[in-house]
Amino acid sequence: MNKKQVALMMYAASEYDSNLYYAVKFSVPDPFPYFRIGGKSIILMSDLELGRSQKQAKVDEVLSYSDIQAKTKAWGVEKPGVADVAAYFLKSKKAPKILVPDNFNVGLADALRKRGISVESKPDPFFEERVYKSKEEVRMITQSLRHTEAAIHKLENLLRASRIAGKKISYRGQWVTSEWLKKVLNVSMMENNCMGSHTIVASGDQGCDPHNEGTGLVWANQSLIVDVFPRSGDTFYYADITRTFVKGKASAALKAQYEAVKAAQEKGIRMVAPGVNGKDVHGAIREDMESKGYRTERRNGTMVGFFHGTGHGLGLDVHEPPRVNASEHILKKGEVVTVEPGLYYPGVGAVRIEDLLVVTPTGYQNLTVYPKKLEIA
């Protein structure tokens, strides 16, 4: 965004809002105002955050919110709230027109409008450059991914060391459950300051709901979806990977389904390059699986087959632009995207395989190194 004339504003907690974190590289758990006026970035910080932000925030100027609030009061507002303070500040800077992210609070936007500020919103990517990852960003994403792969390795080792007892699986005398395996993953990642949230370990037909986290016993000889996407507490960058396992022996149908997803995924991955339309990658994957008889349709009110997108951008958000799905998107150098087709058929099982790629000048680099192997003996 190189329009120096338009002022930008955000108001959020940079710990949770990734556009704001991207702009200030500094994590604050409570909302604060950010401005970019005439190319200069300015934040107004509470007394509580003033010292820390002066040292850490990557902005041109850190001002005391309470100082500006006092000036707003002197200007004639008796009890100045955020909208008063921001409107006063923007007017004092002769910047009565602002561009805000789509997810800017409507309450604050309307209050600013009432105070004579013109507010327009811009859909993500608010900062276009956020889509194109620098080498350093790719390094941080890869680091989160390695910690995630290490956690999956622990899970795989636990399953390998487990014993099958009828339909169940036991490890050191305890029945293996989704909750237990999620803990193994999340604790392992936390040892590397990566926070897993909504980690998925879904056995059998549970995995056919792609966002079902999984609960209860993990079944032998059935599909196990392991989808893990932690955020690093050090860098704030995410990783995302999915593997599908079977402890024991997969049915012939499940094996074939796995091979179909794996082949389609690898076909899709090989297509990734600058100038390629994401829609074509998605279409090729879908058609490849369809050509083998894997239909996508609604059965008894529930979707079966391949009924989600192929992938998504990833960085400071786990899901961010671009999307790789049925909509048009020309891939560009520096984009980091997942390629994660799946097939879901209750009764047979669920398969999803997800790798994380960066688009390079001539093609792609697969950041994921974890092997793809269905059965664990």
Next chain:
Amino acid sequence: MNKKQVALMMYAASEYDSNLYYAVKFSVPDPFPYFRIGGKSIILMSDLELGRSQKQAKVDEVLSYSDIQAKTKAWGVEKPGVADVAAYFLKSKKAPKILVPDNFNVGLADALRKRGISVESKPDPFFEERVYKSKEEVRMITQSLRHTEAAIHKLENLLRASRIAGKKISYRGQWVTSEWLKKVLNVSMMENNCMGSHTIVASGDQGCDPHNEGTGLVWANQSLIVDVFPRSGDTFYYADITRTFVKGKASAALKAQYEAVKAAQEKGIRMVAPGVNGKDVHGAIREDMESKGYRTERRNGTMVGFFHGTGHGLGLDVHEPPRVNASEHILKKGEVVTVEPGLYYPGVGAVRIEDLLVVTPTGYQNLTVYPKKLEIA
């Protein structure tokens, strides 16, 4: 909110938006539309989430987003986006006026307005009843708190078993750092599916920036702020507790400062009851410490003394209404609030002590059981 006439709308990912999670009791990592029309709650779900939401969401009706999208198309919109689909749906339900939370996306609000929907926003608490915790909610908060206290207990045990070597602290031959102690806390909490984020372990003057997470060596005979506020991955309810420790011997000045905070905190806690103004609790705490000579002021551009609020509501958000600070708020039964005064003087050290209370019909119950003791031998 009992105005059955006004339709409500939210559009967010319920995994991150606590108002929406409160309304549907169901975690989804991508945004979806929620409506309450004529007292009936309705969500429009993607194919990806349809099966799971039909089973798990606590709403009156789950509809397929793609079905409504198809109807919107039939209605004459070529490529219906969320605003088109939501506007079509609201008009089809004869609900052209909606109330949304303050943090509703301005981009979507403006797009709805362009499509003839009247959008008004309401500041938090969007659902007033969210402020008043049920017994079950207090139970879930207390459970998160117990897991947090267990983690602090591990940290304290580690410090007790450590040896002082000059200014540093060593445990089993390794220098003790903030990063290490944060890992001890976060891993311990993750074993109970509680996710610590921005956990604070700040030694010496680092603690004088109240939100400084702490980095590097933990110093002997200096203050150590330990502030931990995880979210449970099981219940989504937070806990929040702060303790201040010294490994070794505190200076006389630091000891006095600790006793002043502890006495003021306990005085504030004893005031908590329905009908009491939070402003008075905050004022009493501040005055109690001021009467002992602890002044709050800016020195060399940095605040010292007690320069934050006394406390905040807690539940599905770590900071939620009400605030206990210089603004007026009459405490009410069922509110869960922290009481966490602090004193920060670079050169002497930082002290903050935080308990979590629920307001009962006649006073308060302190949910926190962790002892308050400064020195660890």
